[in-house]
Amino acid sequence: MSYQPPFTITSKMLSLVSDIVEIITDIKHIETNLKTPKLRKKNRVKSITGTLQIEGNTFSEEKVTNVINGITVLGTMREIAEVQGAIKAYEHFDNYVYKKEKDLLLSHKLMMEKLVSSAGSYRHTNVGVGDQNGVTHVAPPALAVPELMGNLFEWLQNTKDHPLIVSCVFHYEFEFIHPFEDGNGRVGRLWQSVILNQYKKIFGFIPIESVVREHQASYYKALEASGSAGESTPFIEFMLEIILKTLKNASNESVPKNVPRNVPKNRLNEILKLIEKNKEITSIQIAERLKVSDKTIKRDMATLKEQGRLQRVGSLKSGHWEVLDDEQ
Known part of the structure; x- marks a missing residue:
């Protein structure tokens, strides 16, 4: 060239x-x-x-x-x-x-x-x-x-x-x-x-x-x-x-204008339900299930950790998630 x-x-x-x-x-x-x-x-x-x-x-x-x-x-x-x-x-x-x-x-x-x-x-x-x-x-x-x-x-x-x-x-x-x-x-x-x-x-x-x-x-x-x-x-x-x-x-x-206002709260609960079923589930897998971006799920999971409802046990590579309450 x-x-x-x-x-x-x-x-x-x-x-x-x-x-x-x-x-x-x-x-x-x-x-x-x-x-x-x-x-x-x-x-x-x-x-x-x-x-x-x-x-x-x-x-x-x-x-x-x-x-x-x-x-x-x-x-x-x-x-x-x-x-x-x-x-x-x-x-x-x-x-x-x-x-x-x-x-x-x-x-x-x-x-x-x-x-x-x-x-x-x-x-x-x-x-x-x-x-x-x-x-x-x-x-x-x-x-x-x-x-x-x-x-x-x-x-x-x-x-x-x-x-x-x-x-x-x-x-x-x-x-x-x-x-x-x-x-x-x-x-x-x-x-x-x-x-x-x-x-x-x-x-x-x-x-x-x-x-x-x-x-x-x-x-x-x-x-x-x-x-x-x-x-x-x-x-x-x-x-x-x-x-x-x-x-x-x-x-x-491009976000639909008729999205219910409680979607974020509902999504947090859905994340916890998915983690209870599979503690090794990844943020990418959750994003695919809930049809949102991986970035959105990571932000939601950070919110759940701040609320004291979710914690990570072990390393990111070999650890797992644990739900800290059963409030759904």
């Missing part, structure tokens, strides 16, 4: 990756809720709305939903074309192979075919990226783009780094190269989600782009900070924080 994007693995990154992996495990029990057609459509609308609003599109989630449903909406021709393009690009979400450069070009073609004549092709002109204060980043020359993108995909195909970090590195490097005439932000955010989706399917059901929109100013600051640093480290840390926030939001939103 000849090209290695510059970045530094930091303790903050490792901590965030650990937290993300933990929460992915923790929300396994609600993954079915996230995959319901209604919730998936809602989150897809959030993704499309968020990524377009970052680029200045004024359409709300309601208006994007109307476009999806074929309902006439008021808006400029360009805004409507942006929404229609994003819908087409995200409809292919599960079919993209993130390591294939031709699939990324296809996503750009679908996203931008009504907006630019060069949709699906790399730019042939030099560009600068800027804001109201002027140019903030001069992208590499157009002639260098094919080689740079080829190198980036070669790295993507061969890297052994954690997929969570890889997705962030690719996102930054892609924006740095700025390979297209227009639509780079949209495609970069989409492709990070595609990489994450092929790491864990849960990422196909959560709207990371929407959370980026909520932290848009910080998003651009992280891009600029990485540009100044000459490596993607600040951007990786920022995007890992965004991924963690998105997962936490998904966990909170």
Whole structure:
């Protein structure tokens, strides 16, 4: 592998990756809720709305939903074309192979075919990226783009780094190269989600782009900070924080709203009943029986120990649990 994007693995990154992996495990029990057609459509609308609003599109989630449903909406021709393009690009979400450069070009073609004549092709002109204060980043020359993108995909195909970090590195490097005439932000955010989706399917059901929109100013600051640093480290840390926030939001939103208020107390009693039947039972086995996460059960067992209703006898490896009262 000849090209290695510059970045530094930091303790903050490792901590965030650990937290993300933990929460992915923790929300396994609600993954079915996230995959319901209604919730998936809602989150897809959030993704499309968020990524377009970052680029200045004024359409709300309601208006994007109307476009999806074929309902006439008021808006400029360009805004409507942006929404229609994003819908087409995200409809292919599960079919993209993130390591294939031709699939990324296809996503750009679908996203931008009504907006630019060069949709699906790399730019042939030099560009600068800027804001109201002027140019903030001069992208590499157009002639260098094919080689740079080829190198980036070669790295993507061969890297052994954690997929969570890889997705962030690719996102930054892609924006740095700025390979297209227009639509780079949209495609970069989409492709990070595609990489994450092929790491864990849960990422196909959560709207990371929407959370980026909520932290848009910080998003651009992280891009600029990485540009100044000459490596993607600040951007990786920022995007890992965004991924963690998105997962936490998904966990909170996917808990059924009609759960009885006495469920936690009932669950404590159910834990004690299971332990009375099998003193060697593990927290993982209890979690599977009660259809909650291992983290939740460990928290409940800590509560039971604090209440003086449960104790551990012997070591974690060879000991067993004992119920200290018979109050059920």
